[in-house]
Amino acid sequence: MARIEAKVRDLVSSDPEMRSAVETVLARSDDGEVRWVDVKGDITSGHWGRLIEKGVLVDGDEGFELADAEATRAGLEEASATAASPASSSSSTASSVDLDDEDSSWSMYDKMAGVVTVGLFAAYGWKPLRDIIGSAMDVVLGPLTELLPFYAVIMVIALATGLYSTLLQANLMNMEKMGAYQERMKDIQKRQKEAREAGDDEALDAIQEEQMEAMGDQLGMFKEQFRPMVWIMFITIPAFLWMYWAIGVGGNADPHVTMGNIVLPLVGSVEWTEGVLGPMQAWIIWYFLCSMGFTQIIRKSLNIDISPSAS
Structure with a gap:
């Protein structure tokens, strides 16, 4: 899920302490689900709430589970790459704006x-x-x-x-949301161009998947x-x-x-x-x-x- 990657990347980029929170949840969810009592000594309630609010954590049978563990890990890796490349920081953040169509209902x-x-x-x-x-x-x-x-x-x-x-x-x-729609599409196009020029087929595939999901933003x-x-x-x-x-x-x-x-x-x-x-x-x-x-x-x-x- 490219959108989960974008959300994780945005959370970590906007708040460096979120990285530790995400890593903790990843480590404690090896069995499939994680509860607040399992992590409350290691992360704050605010960080826990943000993960639920953004849809990184979703309801499970007895607690919560990661919406997509692989996408969450990929989002952490992309955030690390972004931090190492200041030139692309602003564009990555812009592309990960949380655009929920339900707010436009x-x-x-x-x-x-x-x-x-x-x-x-x-x-x-x-x-x-x-x-x-x-x-x-x-x-x-x-x-x-x-x-x-x-x-x-x-x-x-x-x-x-x-x-x-x-x-x-x-x-x-x-x-602001209209501007975010436009900024996200511009950023996707920019990163797609950079990946194509660099010959990074794996990154290009991920960006194309994100682009397909972003088509819903047009609605x-x-x-x-x-x-x-x-x-x-x-x-x-x-x-x-x-x-x-x-x-x-x-x-x-x-x-x-x-x-x-x-x-x-x-x-x-x-x-x-x-x-x-x-x-x-x-x-x-x-x-x-x-x-x-x-x-x-x-x-x-x-x-x-x-x-x-x-x-």
Whole structure:
């Protein structure tokens, strides 16, 4: 198990005293299982807990057993080699970041929001549902059309969507884990290149096995990215459907608000439903221009960075 090797290597690299703890557990587990009472005089409870937390030790029949004794020994040897080669220390540590997909699991509410969001997409092509959602949203947004010109109403919607999109991404997406995913893949590729250049077939096989296991990290990375998107679409789609309903977009649709033309940069005065950039109509172009501008201002003002960062 290449992942066990990586975990052992990470534990020993981050805490030199862990080496003694791992060696003690290896020595006492010759019969298959080891209990806390067998080692409590030789290792600390903190080190024992770390081995269980990282999955190096797993439940046995009467105590605990090593998930993979050979991989644990190999991890100790790799840690020794890393310590002897300072140049590769930082990359080895980065590759052994504990990336558990369970931490990225969606909650029941996330899944419910995803199901509702998929249902909302149907409203784009089904007028009766679009009218129901548009009429419901008009209770909130309708008064704005009486106070502001329609282009300003879209600016308000763009400001609101930009604000909650930024906050949702900042709070629902683990940027450190995203950075760790990227760092691990970069490190695997670097070590694979070094092993290939050195002609070390044994190390190359081990790295390739680790690379195959790391493919599961891609799923975790996708889940991290898509979770806030579900909530963003859950809130944004009704606002878009209201604009569809208000402007009268689609077959047999009539506008429900009074609108004049809009003046767009480099385009001039156009109707709201006029195609400006290919099939993209003027109202969509105006919304995206406002949304992108407000989003950048919000991120700068709140000092929110949603780019992945390695821990």
